[in-house]
Amino acid sequence: MPPESSHKIGGVSNTAEKPWSRKSPDGPWDVVVIGSGMGGMTCAALLSKLGRRVLMLEQHYVPGGFTHAFPRKGYVWDVGVHAIGEVTRHTLSGRLLHRLTDGRLRWASLGSVYEEFYFPGGFRIDFPDNPDQFRANLIEAFPDEEEAIDAFLLKVREVAGTMRSYLASRTFPRRLVGAVEWLIARDAQRFLEQNTAKELAALTDNPRLRTVLAAQWGYCGAPPSQSSFAVQALITRHFAHGGYYPEGGSPEIARQLCRTVAEAGGWTRILADVDQILIERGRAVGVRLTTGEEIRARRVVSAAGVGSTVRRLLPASETAKDWAEETHELEPGPAHVCLYLGFKGDIRKAGASGANKWFWGTWSSEEGVWDVSDPDNLEPCPVLYCSFPSLKDPRHDPGPEVKHTGEVVTFVPWQTFAKWSGTRSRRDRGEEYEALKRGIETSLLEQYLEHMPELRPMVDHVELSTPASTDYFVRPVAGSIYGLLPTPERFKSPWLRPRSPIKNLFFGGSDVAMVGVMGAMMGGALAAAAAEPVRALRFLRRL
Numbered sequence: 001m002p003p004e005s006s007h008k009i010g011g012v013s014n015t016a017e018k019p020w021s022r023k024s025p026d027g028p029w030d031v032v033v034i035g036s037g038m039g040g041m042t043c044a045a046l047l048s049k050l051g052r053r054v055l056m057l058e059q060h061y062v063p064g065g066f067t068h069a070f071p072r073k074g075y076v077w078d079v080g081v082h083a084i085g086e087v088t089r090h091t092l093s094g095r096l097l098h099r100l101t102d103g104r105l106r107w108a109s110l111g112s113v114y115e116e117f118y119f120p121g122g123f124r125i126d127f128p129d130n131p132d133q134f135r136a137n138l139i140e141a142f143p144d145e146e147e148a149i150d151a152f153l154l155k156v157r158e159v160a161g162t163m164r165s166y167l168a169s170r171t172f173p174r175r176l177v178g179a180v181e182w183l184i185a186r187d188a189q190r191f192l193e194q195n196t197a198k199e200l201a202a203l204t205d206n207p208r209l210r211t212v213l214a215a216q217w218g219y220c221g222a223p224p225s226q227s228s229f230a231v232q233a234l235i236t237r238h239f240a241h242g243g244y245y246p247e248g249g250s251p252e253i254a255r256q257l258c259r260t261v262a263e264a265g266g267w268t269r270i271l272a273d274v275d276q277i278l279i280e281r282g283r284a285v286g287v288r289l290t291t292g293e294e295i296r297a298r299r300v301v302s303a304a305g306v307g308s309t310v311r312r313l314l315p316a317s318e319t320a321k322d323w324a325e326e327t328h329e330l331e332p333g334p335a336h337v338c339l340y341l342g343f344k345g346d347i348r349k350a351g352a353s354g355a356n357k358w359f360w361g362t363w364s365s366e367e368g369v370w371d372v373s374d375p376d377n378l379e380p381c382p383v384l385y386c387s388f389p390s391l392k393d394p395r396h397d398p399g400p401e402v403k404h405t406g407e408v409v410t411f412v413p414w415q416t417f418a419k420w421s422g423t424r425s426r427r428d429r430g431e432e433y434e435a436l437k438r439g440i441e442t443s444l445l446e447q448y449l450e451h452m453p454e455l456r457p458m459v460d461h462v463e464l465s466t467p468a469s470t471d472y473f474v475r476p477v478a479g480s481i482y483g484l485l486p487t488p489e490r491f492k493s494p495w496l497r498p499r500s501p502i503k504n505l506f507f508g509g510s511d512v513a514m515v516g517v518m519g520a521m522m523g524g525a526l527a528a529a530a531a532e533p534v535r536a537l538r539f540l541r542r543l
């Protein structure tokens, strides 16, 4: 059924429900954006609000990147959205998203407890939706550590306080950036270059408290020994007022942001696989698709990940340059497997809720990646991250069969799956892959049901995605869940900025800002601000 706002742009049908298609209207385009993840969509929507005509190109058959979802047998699962913080009007990011979607995107709280942690020995701690209760929960669990807990929370506030000027400093032209960063971003830079494990060790001798303070490191993909302290602290800050979920599910994000692009005369084109960024006389002038079609624009933004752009989308003349080689050396984050579950029955009675559950099988924060190289002899997984999307969405209708969804995520090494990179079908992947997948699926399901046994009779559908699936559908480097690993080294790189060293080529997405959906959003906004500084400043000031 065509919605009320259905009309045609350049012969392409524009509907509010599905503002994208395989075809695009004719140019000219002010900006071509490569990739329709959160970074690309935010950049495209912001540039659209600034009066630019934008074409967003997405290789997958749906937009959204890691915010897309997929259906099976009447169930729908999100691919990369379980909990998002800082979406309310009290935060800059929340106000920006509100403006970019004209208030159409609504968020549901995951509840007064948004996350539950279970550690060996029956230790449980809940992360609540307000900072005072968080402090109280930590002190109740570690009564002798009040001083260390307060010192940690103070540091978190200090880090957060430096971020706005840090992000602003990223948008300046390269020739000014050194001075600007020294003037307004050096405190942030100091925190970004600190290491989490070292900072936590300086705060407390209690190893269990250190583990709990970093228990959410799964949200950045780097364990404390590797991560930037600022990133770990920003995760705590991000969820200080709880976790949220988009009403209608994560595809609602793409629906609303792509609609903003379409309403300004732009478009989102799916199944548009960019082969190369066109560079002429040192400037980006457009892109060539794998079909050979060339699309020209005054500016190009790549929101396909800086690592992917440098490795896959630049001509050889550019990839040989020092900046590209240095960027190439930055390490990607870990890959993951996800068990997608369909249930029939009242899963709340079996202990499920809107809160995510982390079942840690170890007190070591360093053991987070599950070795799955031998599917016949799998050890227990170090951590299971479990989520019930249908219970988070107030618009979910379980229907007469009482259908609900669950997801179980854990990190695995990319190397085990690298040989299937670029393949899609069972035929391509062969029996070795199928056996590996079966082994992981069976083991993961059993481990999960040990924690939540009452769900067993309700399980109706089980499906596993592997890093080979991630590689095929979203194409991050090495199947990485979060793009580049957020280490102190990453934040020392002078190349991860929205302005690339190539004129008229900009980078957007999480690699140029922070990890996660809102990190990618800020990365997209930075790319738009770098491309259109005057208009963007005027827009952002009014938020």
Ligand SMILES: Cc1cc2nc3c(=O)[nH]c(=O)nc-3n(C[C@H](O)[C@H](O)[C@H](O)COP(=O)(O)OP(=O)(O)OC[C@H]3O[C@@H](n4cnc5c(N)ncnc54)[C@H](O)[C@@H]3O)c2cc1C
Pocket: 034, 035, 036, 037, 038, 039, 040, 057, 058, 059, 060, 063, 064, 065, 066, 067, 079, 080, 081, 082, 083, 084, 272, 273, 274, 275, 303, 304, 305, 308, 336, 338, 409, 473, 474, 475, 476, 481, 482, 483, 508, 509, 510, 511, 515, 516, 517, 518, 520
């Ligand atoms: C299992 C999982 C759970 C997660 N849970 C959370 C969570 O609860 N909260 C949270 O904040 N974050 C979470 N994340 C992380 C979050 O989803 C991502 O960090 C964020 O969405 C990344 O956005 P992005 O725009 O930087 O990149 P992406 O979403 O990766 O977008 C890049 C886009 O570029 C496209 N592309 C690549 N190459 C080309 C090409 N050649 N031509 C055209 N298009 C191309 C890709 O198809 C993709 O659409 C999770 C991620 C995963 C995988």
